[in-house]
Amino acid sequence: MALEIDGIVLRNRRIKSLYYVLEIYCPPVATTIQPGQFIMLKISGSYDPFLRRPFSVYKSYSASHREKKKRGRLLILYKKVGKGTQRMTEFMKGQQVNIIGPLGKGFSLPPLPSSANIILVGGGVGIVSLYPLAAALKLGKLFVLIGGRTMDDILCEEDFRKLNSTVFVATEDGSLGFKGTVLDLFLSQQKTFKANPSRYLYACGPAEMLNELAKTVKFKEFTCQVSLEARMGCGFGACWGCVVKTIDPKVPYQRVCKEGPVFNLMDIAWE
Ligand SMILES: Cc1cc2nc3c(=O)[nH]c(=O)nc-3n(C[C@H](O)[C@H](O)[C@H](O)COP(=O)(O)OP(=O)(O)OC[C@H]3O[C@@H](n4cnc5c(N)ncnc54)[C@H](O)[C@@H]3O)c2cc1C
Ligand code: FES
DSSP states (O other), X not given: OOEEEEEEEEEEEEEETTEEEEEEEOHHHHHHOOTTOEEEEOOOSSSSSOSOEEEEOSEEOOTTOSSGGGTTEEEEEEEOOSHHHHHHTTOOTTOEEEEEEEESBOOOOOOOOTTOEEEEEEEGGGHHHHHHHHHHOOSSEEXXXXXXXXXXXXXXHHHHHHTTOEEEEEETTSSSSEESOHHHHHHHTHHHHXXXXXXXXXXXXXXXXXXXXXXXXXXXXXXXEEEOOOOOSSSSSSSOTTEEEBSOTTSOXXXXXXXXXXXXXXXXXXX
């Protein structure tokens, strides 16, 4: 169940170019949040900006985590893109921040055969929501495809490597790894994935990337879940400001914040 609760900022540091990691002490949310769920963060004590901002949780450590110093911590990896995230860069150690969470429906992990190929495709800051999923996977062979415009937009590469996964990187300007989009990279690796018939695909990134993915993936070959990003008003299902069109005529629109943000790729009415 989602809580509205204050946390304490422990650390807020720039990790590269426009990217920052905010560390918050908030044991109730850190203990219960599941891979793919998100929080709504209040940015300011005043009305500017008025709306909270949604963020995936990059790392979380429960109140009973084996490493005492990590207990109760939530880490958010964010990109400075506008007024709200600019304000977040000014958060100071010891400051109180108000959170609503955990929110939404996260990734579902089917009982995987140990031979499963699990492929994660993350575009830009979208890769952040896939990290807790990768960390929770116990079985299978993990392939991680990380894409960004330039090498400055490649995030979490070391984290994924520590999970014993095979990591591929693509940059559109060719400054690191494969030159092209993360989907070009995905297509170039088809042979690697085809070596095993059991394939699970999880993706998060900009809407255009997921739209292209839907055209690219042959559904019969993959079980595929995607985490969608949308502009959000409330974050908990009340305003219907975040809807996405589905292929189901009985429920033609679903709320990204409530029924999502994770959906089956094939349930969305892509253009
Ligand atoms: C479920 C979910 C999880 C998210 N997780 C993360 C995360 O882990 N790290 C992270 O950096 N960001 C994440 N985001 C996006 C983040 O919420 C936005 O970047 C943030 O709200 C921007 O606020 P702002 O005031 O700085 O920008 P604004 O001034 O509101 O907007 C600046 C620019 O960013 C674009 N933008 C703003 N919000 C979104 C959005 N939700 N989706 C797409 N474009 C947007 C606007 O169109 C505009 O061009 C997530 C979004 C959702 C819905
Ligand atoms: S943001 Fe209000 S219903 Fe989704």
